Amino acid sequence: MSVLVCGGAGYIGSHMVAELLENNEDVVVLDNFQKGHRDAVIGNVKVYEGDLRDRKILDKVLSENNIDAVIDFAADSLVGESVSEPLKYFNNNVGGTISLLQALKDYNVKNIVFSSTAATYGEPENIPILEGDKTFPTNPYGETKLTVEKILKWCDNAYGIKYTALRYFNAAGAHISGKIGEDHRPESHLIPIILQVALGKREKIMIFGNDYNTPDGTCVRDYIHVSDLASAHLLALNKLRQGGESKIYNLGNGKGFSVKEVIDVTKKITGIDIKAEIAPRRAGDPAVLIASSEKAIKELHWKPKYDSLETIIETAWNYHKNHINGYDK
Ligand code: UDP
DSSP states (O other): OEEEEETTTSHHHHHHHHHHHHTTOEEEEEEOOSSOOGGGOOSSOEEEEOOTTOHHHHHHHHHHSOEEEEEEOOSOOOHHHHHHOHHHHIIIIIIHHHHHHHHHHHTTOOEEEEEEEGGGTBSOSSSSBOTTSOOBOSSHHHHHHHHHHHHHHHHHHHHOOEEEEEEEOEEEOOOTTSSSOOOOSSOOOHHHHHHHHHTTSSSOEEEEOSOSSSTTSSOEEOEEEHHHHHHHHHHHHHHHHTTOOOEEEEESOSOOEEHHHHHHHHHHHHTOOOOEEEEOOOTTOOSEEOBOOHHHHHHSOOOOSSOSHHHHHHHHHHHHHHOTTTTOO
């Protein structure tokens, strides 16, 4: 039996592939390579190029392999872009998953782990955020992921497709080997941007707002190591394989760090002074997002391994300083 990883050449997807291979799973990757990198897929993996909205490629993948479970990362994920291009996001993120689910139904594949997001909550009502808290996305990206969660619920009801939706907080860090890491084009995430400043590729980091209601005025986020996210997916997958019910889990470390704290820790780890400048707030940023992951810890027996911000940044630094141009040779 093989696990199909949709979007397996992306940042989290490629770490998922590594986690599966380390656990002796057979892996098949489907990626349209719009954002993914061929060099991010390392090891003995069968790779197909194609889009989830293309039924022909899904038929090929599902008929040529003995797939028992799918992990779906294939999506557009830029919050700002989703606000200016909502139709692109609904088309790809919702349309792509509907197409995938139709094929899973037709090929009798009953298990799916779905990549969801803390953006499903919008402005939180409580900190830490619990899975049962209200979901009111403040951008189309979060809305598309919440929409898919609802579609999954009804597909379970009608077709018996079991799902786990994992709502990530801030994915960060890189594989411990230093071979794969984060390379978005353009880069918009905090830690890689700070590291680009450390590497002299950018002059400074712009801090988006210092007038939030937080201890130092900058936004507080819950950073979770990408390999810890991957390990949670595998636990979720195995639980589904053992007959587990469909569930939704938060994935975070339950600890918040401000933008200024992240910059300070990065300065300490790299030993490089990092120039920072205060800029206006970024639209749609809540002041504080911190997960309660008690449910995943209790029910999936999930134990994050790289749970200190120092370790997360050290692994990211290890990747970035050895891949100054990301996956470009
Ligand atoms: N951020 C920042 N400057 C940047 C990029 C990000 O101040 O150049 C802030 C952003 O406003 C947020 C935090 O860093 O409060 C994390 O942002 P990121 O884009 O990494 O993740 P998000 O929280 O959007 O998922």
